[in-house]
Amino acid sequence: xxEAAAQTAWESLDLLFHISNILDTGLDQHTLSVLIALCDLGxxxxxxxxxxxxxxxxxSLFPSTLTPPxxxx
Amino acid sequence: xEEEDQRKLTDLVVELVRRLLSQNPLNPQTPYSDPDLxxxxxxxxxxxxxxxxxxxxxxxxxxxxxxxxxxxxxRLATEGKSADALTFADLYAKFASKTGxxxxxxxxxxxxxLKIISEDRKSARNGLDSSVFLPNxxxxxxxxxxxxxxxxxxxxxxxxxxxxxxxxxxxxxxLRDIAFKELVNVVKEENEVSEEVLVxxxxxxCQGIDGKHVxxxxxxxxxxxxxxxxxxxxxRIMVRKLCELGWLFxxxxxxxxxxxxxxxxxxVGTVGQAFCAALQDELSEYYKLLAxxxxxxxxxxxxVSENASSGNYLSLRRxxxxxxxxxxxxxxxxxxxxxxxxxxxxxxxxxxxxxxQHGDPLVHDFMRRLLRRVCSPLFxxxxxxxxxxxxxxxxxxxxxxxxxxxxxSLWREGYRLHAGMLPSFISQSLxxxxxxxxxxINFLRxxxxxxxxxxxxxxxxxxxxxxxxxxxxxxxxxxxxxxLVVEAAKRIDKHLLDVMYKRYRFKEHCxxxxxxxxxxxxxxxxxxxxxxxxxxxxxxxxxxxxxLAGLLESAIRSSNAQYDDPDILDxxxxxxxxxxxxxxxxxxxxxEYDARVPLDxxxxxxxxxxxxxxxxxxxxxxxxxxxxIGAWKTMKPNCITSHSFNKLxxxxxLQLLSTLRRCQVLWDEMNHFVSNLxxxxxxxxxxxxxxxxxxxxxxxxDLDDLLAAHEKYLHSIVExxxxxERSQNLYKSLFVLFDLILRFRSHADxxxxxxxxxxxxxxxxxxxxRDKNKSRKQTNDRSSEPGTWLSDGRKALxxxxxxxxxxxxxxxxxxxxxxxxxxxxxxxxxxxQQHIDLKFLLFRLDFTEFYRQLHPTK
Numbered sequence: 001x002x003e004a005a006a007q008t009a010w011e012s013l014d015l016l017f018h019i020s021n022i023l024d025t026g027l028d029q030h031t032l033s034v035l036i037a038l039c040d041l042g043x044x045x046x047x048x049x050x051x052x053x054x055x056x057x058x059x060s061l062f063p064s065t066l067t068p069p070x071x072x073x
Numbered sequence: 074x075e076e077e078d079q080r081k082l083t084d085l086v087v088e089l090v091r092r093l094l095s096q097n098p099l100n101p102q103t104p105y106s107d108p109d110l111x112x113x114x115x116x117x118x119x120x121x122x123x124x125x126x127x128x129x130x131x132x133x134x135x136x137x138x139x140x141x142x143x144x145x146x147x148r149l150a151t152e153g154k155s156a157d158a159l160t161f162a163d164l165y166a167k168f169a170s171k172t173g174x175x176x177x178x179x180x181x182x183x184x185x186x187l188k189i190i191s192e193d194r195k196s197a198r199n200g201l202d203s204s205v206f207l208p209n210x211x212x213x214x215x216x217x218x219x220x221x222x223x224x225x226x227x228x229x230x231x232x233x234x235x236x237x238x239x240x241x242x243x244x245x246x247x248l249r250d251i252a253f254k255e256l257v258n259v260v261k262e263e264n265e266v267s268e269e270v271l272v273x274x275x276x277x278x279c280q281g282i283d284g285k286h287v288x289x290x291x292x293x294x295x296x297x298x299x300x301x302x303x304x305x306x307x308x309r310i311m312v313r314k315l316c317e318l319g320w321l322f323x324x325x326x327x328x329x330x331x332x333x334x335x336x337x338x339x340x341v342g343t344v345g346q347a348f349c350a351a352l353q354d355e356l357s358e359y360y361k362l363l364a365x366x367x368x369x370x371x372x373x374x375x376x377v378s379e380n381a382s383s384g385n386y387l388s389l390r391r392x393x394x395x396x397x398x399x400x401x402x403x404x405x406x407x408x409x410x411x412x413x414x415x416x417x418x419x420x421x422x423x424x425x426x427x428x429x430q431h432g433d434p435l436v437h438d439f440m441r442r443l444l445r446r447v448c449s450p451l452f453x454x455x456x457x458x459x460x461x462x463x464x465x466x467x468x469x470x471x472x473x474x475x476x477x478x479x480x481x482s483l484w485r486e487g488y489r490l491h492a493g494m495l496p497s498f499i500s501q502s503l504x505x506x507x508x509x510x511x512x513x514i515n516f517l518r519x520x521x522x523x524x525x526x527x528x529x530x531x532x533x534x535x536x537x538x539x540x541x542x543x544x545x546x547x548x549x550x551x552x553x554x555x556x557l558v559v560e561a562a563k564r565i566d567k568h569l570l571d572v573m574y575k576r577y578r579f580k581e582h583c584x585x586x587x588x589x590x591x592x593x594x595x596x597x598x599x600x601x602x603x604x605x606x607x608x609x610x611x612x613x614x615x616x617x618x619x620x621l622a623g624l625l626e627s628a629i630r631s632s633n634a635q636y637d638d639p640d641i642l643d644x645x646x647x648x649x650x651x652x653x654x655x656x657x658x659x660x661x662x663x664x665e666y667d668a669r670v671p672l673d674x675x676x677x678x679x680x681x682x683x684x685x686x687x688x689x690x691x692x693x694x695x696x697x698x699x700x701x702i703g704a705w706k707t708m709k710p711n712c713i714t715s716h717s718f719n720k721l722x723x724x725x726x727l728q729l730l731s732t733l734r735r736c737q738v739l740w741d742e743m744n745h746f747v748s749n750l751x752x753x754x755x756x757x758x759x760x761x762x763x764x765x766x767x768x769x770x771x772x773x774x775d776l777d778d779l780l781a782a783h784e785k786y787l788h789s790i791v792e793x794x795x796x797x798e799r800s801q802n803l804y805k806s807l808f809v810l811f812d813l814i815l816r817f818r819s820h821a822d823x824x825x826x827x828x829x830x831x832x833x834x835x836x837x838x839x840x841x842x843r844d845k846n847k848s849r850k851q852t853n854d855r856s857s858e859p860g861t862w863l864s865d866g867r868k869a870l871x872x873x874x875x876x877x878x879x880x881x882x883x884x885x886x887x888x889x890x891x892x893x894x895x896x897x898x899x900x901x902x903x904x905x906q907q908h909i910d911l912k913f914l915l916f917r918l919d920f921t922e923f924y925r926q927l928h929p930t931k
Binding site for chain 1: 086092094122125126145160167178184185190191195250
């Protein structure tokens with residue numbers, strides 16, 4: 001990427017990070033950038049949001065046979 | 074490129090999952106550190122994420138970045154973070170302006186993403202406040218231990234699930250998720266009905282259909298929200314208010330369907346039907362509005378997310394704004410329906426018209442439209458009545474009712490106004506004119522056999538600017554109607570009067586009646602009296618009317634009446650009134666004039682009876698006059714030869730003279746009275762009334778005027794000739810006077826006969842002649858033996874004469890006294906009369922104030 005593009009990209013990211021903070025989404029910059037890239041590729045934002053929501057939830061919701069509850073990694 | 078994109082995609086997804094898991098504070102494995110990429114947990118999460126991503130490939134909203142930004146800003150503002158909203162706006166503006174390489178292409182996607190994530194976070198945080206989880210929240214808040222919290226959480230979730238719907242074994246993650254969502258929905262619906270549902274229900278209610286929660290309750294007589302639904306009180310009230318529209322709609326629709334059902338029973342009438350049709354038109358406008366609203370209710374605006382339900386376009390508030398105008402109209406219609414339930418025809422139109430007197434332009438226009446439709450049958454009826462005389466009124470809605478009557482009472486009673494059906498925008502005078510015009514047409518058609526009125530009708534219509542065809546007029550054009558009626562009335566009246574005067578010669582007949590029935594033709598009456606007089610002295614039941622008719626004919630032929638129109642003479646007849654025994658011919662004789670159709674509208678039975686009464690009175694008066702004239706004939710001085718006086722004694726001579734004088738004086742008085750009375754009747758009463766009547770006939774504009782003028786004419790005659798009800802006393806005393814005069818006549822006759830006899834006696838005393846003696850009537854009962862008479866000689870004659878004269882004198886005195894007292898009584902009553910002005914009569918009778926002076930106290 002050339003200088004101008006990089007600059008634009010950085011500024012956009014910055015703006016979006018601010019917006020995201022205002023909206024209190026709890027995303028950090030890195031995650032946000034990944035998400036932006038995924039959106040840009042054309043993925044459904046609703047689906048992405050769902051992914052975010054699911055993976056941010058309590059992982060003990062997953063069935064006990066597949067995930068050991070509580071303790072070990 | 075595709076490959077590269079795909080790889081990039083996968084990498085990114087992996088990266089995302091990694092980061093999310095590492096961030097997740099609840100992750101028991103590696104909080105805040107890099108997760109192991111090989112862990113099954115990680116793999117699981119990854120596969121799950123991929124599954125989610127692949128399952129929803131198309132977004133559910135339109136890619137409009139600006140709209141999304143707007144909604145975000147609004148949300149921030151409603152949450153009270155207005156500073157944040159401003160900042161956001163600023164940032165978004167900057168962000169949106171970034172274009173070109175390196176910038177984000179799908180800006181909307183990113184924004185949408187952020188929005189959803191923030192909403193999810195918020196609802197996740199608030200999700201624990203839901204009432205099912207409430208008992209667990211307290212426990213959650215107390216415990217700090219992760220594991221116990223997790224355990225508790227799991228328990229609570231499981232508990233929740235056992236209340237709920239689905240527990241599936243096979244594909245737990247996804248299906249659990251779905252089940253959880255459904256549970257949330259069910260719970261929400263049980264507790265709290267969404268506004269969307271309420272809006273839909275209200276829309277159903279406004280068409281008279283029961284919705285899921287809003288049903289018609291006949292106890293309360295309204296649409297109510299069932300109590301089991303928990304909605305805030307404000308919403309409940311709002312729903313109730315909106316459902317008023319439904320109640321009104323029900324009422325109006327009920328009326329329409331009722332009327333439509335009753336129509337075959339002929340209870341509704343054309344005006345009622347027009348009303349129903351107009352209401353149905355208005356309702357179809359209303360349906361259009363409801364259809365539009367329903368379509369709107371289905372469509373959400375582009376910013377709705379699945380979790381928020383209040384973003385629906387049509388809220389109850391919006392509905393109440395949309396319903397404002399239909400509510401006014403529907404209320405109006407319901408009020409009208411209530412009013413008109415029992416009314417029909419013109420009364421209904423009048424009631425609706427009263428409601429149209431409203432200042433609000435919306436109401437005014439609405440009522441105007443309605444009234445145009447409702448009144449069109451009425452106006453049609455008026456038009457056909459006024460221009461053709463046709464009364465097409467099956468349902469008895471028109472304000473003119475016709476009755477089948479005989480031709481002669483067609484004008485007076487055939488048609489009348491029915492005030493109940495007269496609408497209030499047609500004034501009384503206009504209604505009278507309408508009635509008269511139609512009546513005239515019918516009269517012309519039925520009684521006069523005249524066809525010329527059709528042309529006048531078309532002329533009238535042309536003059537008024539409408540046509541004689543249907544549908545020329547409508548409500549709101551009352552002036553046009555009025556001008557049409559006025560034109561038609563003018564022409565038809567003129568035509569009718571023309572027909573009456575020219576074809577039926579009304580004036581001539583009136584004059585003829587005056588001349589014959591009111592004894593205007595003097596020579597004819599004189600001759601009739603001469604000829605018929607002796608006949609009428611017989612008792613009534615021996616007189617044959619046939620003979621009298623013959624006498625009438627001869628009377629006509631020998632007077633000037635023979636030159637009169639034969640048609641008029643045809644109608645003149647003799648009539649014998651119903652009589653009892655003991656009546657003389659004088660009491661029952663009368664003349665009659667036969668007025669045929671159409672003149673008998675004017676000369677009805679009652680009118681002719683009144684004419685008859687006047688005739689009787691005049692005839693009696695004439696008879697008295699005739700009697701007095703007859704008496705005068707015998708009183709001529711040269712009937713009594715002077716030489717008879719010489720033969721009598723002086724005393725007798727004096728007596729004779731005084732008696733004669735007395736008689737003469739009395740005759741003079743009576744004659745004065747009778748002739749003055751006669752002249753009064755003739756000139757002051759009959760002629761004056763006739764000239765008034767003539768002038769009124771000239772200016773009469775229609776048959777009603779003519780009838781009124783004739784009525785007045787007759788009435789004035791009746792009153793002034795003392796035949797009215799209030800002049801009963803006068804009338805009676807007058808008749809007593811007449812009787813007295815007739816008695817006098819017979820006395821005078823006797824007197825003069827006696828004198829002639831005396832005369833003849835004195836002449837014959839020198840000529841003894843049996844024949845003469847025998848043929849004379851005697852006043853005393855002595856046997857008429859010529860011998861004894863003659864043999865008595867002068868002395869006896871004188872004695873007889875004296876006696877006779879004394880008797881006569883006494884009789885005459887008696888009559889004279891009675892006469893004077895009666896006359897005074899009569900004259901005294903004259904000035905006291907208040908209802909008629911008899912000063913002219915008094916003037917004539919007491920010109921020299923002779924009678925007044927006799928009794929100055931009176």
